[in-house]
Amino acid sequence: MHVAHLSLQDFRSYATAEVALEPGVTAFVGPNGQGKTNLVEAVGYVATHGSHRAATDAPLVRQGAARAIVRAGVVRDDRRALIELEINPGRANRARLNRSPVPRPREILGMLRTVLFAPEDLAMVKGDPGERRRFMDELLTARAPRFAAVRSDYERVVKQRNALLRSAAAHRRSPGAEVLATLDVWDAHLARTGADLLAARLELVAALRPLVARAYAELAPHSGAAGLAYKSSLGDEPLSTDRAQLGERLLKGAAEARKQELERGVSLVGPHRDELQLRLGDLPARGYASHGESWSFALALRLAAFELLRADGDDPVLILDDVFAELDAGRRARLAGMVAPAEQVLITAAVPADVPGELTGAAYTVADGEVRRDGARRDGARGEGP
Numbered sequence: 001m002h003v004a005h006l007s008l009q010d011f012r013s014y015a016t017a018e019v020a021l022e023p024g025v026t027a028f029v030g031p032n033g034q035g036k037t038n039l040v041e042a043v044g045y046v047a048t049h050g051s052h053r054a055a056t057d058a059p060l061v062r063q064g065a066a067r068a069i070v071r072a073g074v075v076r077d078d079r080r081a082l083i084e085l086e087i088n089p090g091r092a093n094r095a096r097l098n099r100s101p102v103p104r105p106r107e108i109l110g111m112l113r114t115v116l117f118a119p120e121d122l123a124m125v126k127g128d129p130g131e132r133r134r135f136m137d138e139l140l141t142a143r144a145p146r147f148a149a150v151r152s153d154y155e156r157v158v159k160q161r162n163a164l165l166r167s168a169a170a171h172r173r174s175p176g177a178e179v180l181a182t183l184d185v186w187d188a189h190l191a192r193t194g195a196d197l198l199a200a201r202l203e204l205v206a207a208l209r210p211l212v213a214r215a216y217a218e219l220a221p222h223s224g225a226a227g228l229a230y231k232s233s234l235g236d237e238p239l240s241t242d243r244a245q246l247g248e249r250l251l252k253g254a255a256e257a258r259k260q261e262l263e264r265g266v267s268l269v270g271p272h273r274d275e276l277q278l279r280l281g282d283l284p285a286r287g288y289a290s291h292g293e294s295w296s297f298a299l300a301l302r303l304a305a306f307e308l309l310r311a312d313g314d315d316p317v318l319i320l321d322d323v324f325a326e327l328d329a330g331r332r333a334r335l336a337g338m339v340a341p342a343e344q345v346l347i348t349a350a351v352p353a354d355v356p357g358e359l360t361g362a363a364y365t366v367a368d369g370e371v372r373r374d375g376a377r378r379d380g381a382r383g384e385g386p
């Protein structure tokens with residue numbers, strides 16, 4: 001699939017912007033702080049209904065404006081769809097598909113699929129486990145949009161269960177039969193929704209493992225092998241992906257943890273406490289990998305995500321935000337070779353020399369609040385050989 005047209009209104013630094021796009025490579029080039037990332041962030045927002053660099057929607061709306069609108073014309077198998085999202089911080093966002101309102105924005109998740117790699121992704125390797133859980137859950141949602149509901153059901157259960165545990169812990173005396181009975185009900189909800197989430201993650205990690213290893217080996221052939229291990233809060237015993245069995249394990253885990261949970265006032269068992277461990281050779285990547293290795297690992301995770309989505313039947317739009325400047329010449333050339341065949345690749349770079357010569361295509365200059373199409377097709381920067 002590819003985006004044929006992007007239209008912005010009061011999104012980030014743009015009062016308005018209209019950008020026509022084509023399949024193949026498009027580079028957005030311009031000095032720092034001119035709005036290159038804002039453009040690709042908008043494309044990512046249409047796909048995921050979230051930003052890769054803001055936890056809430058408020059920063060996405062141009063300062064002084066009440067709402068932002070992002071529209072994308074998406075072409076998939078020669079069929080066109082016009083997706084429109086109205087971003088209303090503090091209120092419900094609205095969505096339209098082919099100019100008709102849809103009841104809930106979530107219903108059009110999956111109409112556009114993107115894989116976005118940006119400097120913030122270093123946190124997937126160096127940051128806390130929540131970053132890697134988010135990577136898994138966002139990828140699951142990209143593959144099957146109905147997963148957004150599984151995820152939010154589970155989050156709601158943990159939130160409510162935590163509230164109950166917190167208030168029990170605050171009273172500092174043994175909880176009464178009523179509290180324990182309510183907790184039993186929440187344990188059952190946790191086991192049911194948690195089993196769905198856990199099974200999906202285990203299947204995902206199994207599918208990703210060989211793809212990550214291969215992408216990393218291609219990017220960084222002289223480094224150790226990249227591995228993934230799913231560490232569950234249920235302990236080290238192997239887990240099957242059978243949902244009924246996982247539900248039983250979660251119930252048992254919650255029962256065993258109950259005393260401690262009541263003391264601490266927090267849910268200690270379940271996929272919200274799990275970790276996706278990244279390994280380079282025999283060592284964990286976090287805390288051991290060099291900056292370059294961490295960067296390559298994060299890229300390998302995104303490239304593996306791209307492969308997985310592509311295997312589901314359609315190339316997602318690949319977005320590389322400010323990526324090449326960080327890489328040495330060899331990794332740059334290898335990455336360029338790996339991404340060139342994608343149906344659409346959107347790249348941002350501060351200077352033309354940061355776009356590898358292998359990636360020829362359309363070019364825009366982004367400066368002074370404008371996005372201007374360069375006259376000639378860009379032939380790529382020269383002298384970027386490995």
Ligand SMILES: Nc1ncnc2c1ncn2[C@@H]1O[C@H](COP(=O)(O)OP(=O)(O)OP(=O)(O)O)[C@@H](O)[C@H]1O
Nearest residue numbers: 012013032033034035036037038059060061062063
């Ligand atoms: N909500 C907003 N309202 C107005 N301006 C904003 C808003 N959010 C971000 N900006 C402005 O957008 C600019 C940043 O744009 P962006 O991150 O796209 O830059 P960039 O061209 O990718 O730069 P770099 O090369 O440094 O990564 C900043 O000047 C910032 O002040």
